[in-house]
Amino acid sequence: MSISRREFAKSALAAALWSCGVGVSLPALAADGRAIVYNAPAEWAGWGAMLQLIKKETGISVPVDNKNSGQSVSQILAEQKNPVADACYLGVSFAINAKNQGLVENYKGEGWNRVPDGLKDPDGAWVSIHAGTIGLMVNVEALDGLPVPKSWNDLLDPKYEGLVGFLDPSSAFVGYACAMAVNQAMGGSLDNFQPALDYFKKLRDNSPIVPKQTAYARCLSGEIPILFDYDFAAYRAKHVDGAPIEFVIPAEGTIQVPYVMCLVKNAPHMENGKAVIDFVLSEKGQKHWADNFLRPVVGELEKIAPEAAAKFLPASEYARAGSIDYGRMAEVQQAFGEAYLLAMKS
Known part of the structure; x- marks a missing residue:
């Protein structure tokens, strides 16, 4: 059976650390290739095609999820002792309240660093991905x-x-x-x-x-x-x-209004959740949002997707x-x- 270089590297690293007597968390080093993102409906904001793009570019499978923001936060709260979701996509006010309830994990990854101040939580609890x-x-x-x-x-x-x-x-x-x-x-x-x-x-x-x-x-x-x-x-x-x-x-x-993503506290596929957030804020991820008529938070719509920008109502x-x-x-x-x-x- 063949495995990818990435999978081999992870398994080799785990074996090496184990042989040195270092305990490792295999879910973090070799997750099962999926991430659960609450509130990622196929018909909303280009998420259907984005989930396909995430799979193609990262190898991570993310199923469609039709909850709204309120339902997502309620579900994460109910599952707090045994989390199911790895990340969530929320309206900004729900994300701020989720932070206040201790439901999200601070994460300042590549994506977070690309986003201007004012469009992200200074502690890393949430980050805008489009508006x-x-x-x-x-x-x-x-x-x-x-x-x-x-x-x-x-x-x-x-x-x-x-x-x-x-x-x-x-x-x-x-x-x-x-x-x-x-x-x-x-x-x-x-x-x-x-x-x-x-x-x-x-x-x-x-x-x-x-x-x-x-x-x-x-x-x-x-x-x-x-x-x-x-x-x-x-x-x-x-x-x-x-x-x-x-x-x-x-x-x-x-x-x-901006929409944001958060990493769920004690997520079962934490590394995959981080990778998804980083990807949607990458150059390819932001171009996808812009092509789907959302205002990107990294770069300018008119430069990233001029054809889409031309279809907006006038600036006036x-x-x-x-x-x-x-x-x-x-x-x-x-x-x-x-x-x-x-x-x-x-």
Whole structure:
């Protein structure tokens, strides 16, 4: 039976250390060729093709995982005494909260070192891998002749009843981020949720669809004609899947948000988890994200993937996309989730 050079080197090193009386952890030196990454859905952010690229370039197999950020953190917490996941992909506020709960391992690898300050945890608990801008993903054909909405407030019009969808803000990070975008656009702040709560109560009267997990396919099919989502999802739908999709940056404004990766504390395939994080931040990894319409965190989109960059809305549209205090966003996430659920019951 033949083995790769890498496998031989690992086995030879293990044997040498063992013969010298040095105890070694074989899972670290010769893992079984896989890594479990929570929240890596094939239909989201180009993850399906990224998992294939990871296998091709590193030899590490990573299965698709359809959890959202909240479900992933809950699962890691439940498995804390016997971890299953090696790494996780999370909205930044979930990552900050996971760090505070002691669920992640600090890791400053090659990838971490490439990312600018401000887009990574200084201790190494999480690192941004790409970013997206929140707006409206609109299936134009599914509107059946209705005008494409241009603002958050347009969606309150009764003519859009039953046509609007957003992920549950109390569970999915994209749902929470979209709620924060609405809140900022309506004059709220991270210390004042009332504008968003008022907005969602009004939108409730238009019978919105509120799934807990990625609804990309449901927008492509027309089941959800107007979906609160990221620009990269809309551009992929339009330019890769050939769907009749347009992306709208609402007139009132929006926010740009990073997505991050963390290494799970006491991960069963720790070295493989590290390798996956390093790869997605490598030159090839960042080019993949850029080709899939995500803004890379290492390098500039226009230089890495000029063809993809040319398909974005003009810079004048993106001028309405601001930033937010992500640390504070994490601090108030639970409070907002509770306030949102209470408001939806009233």
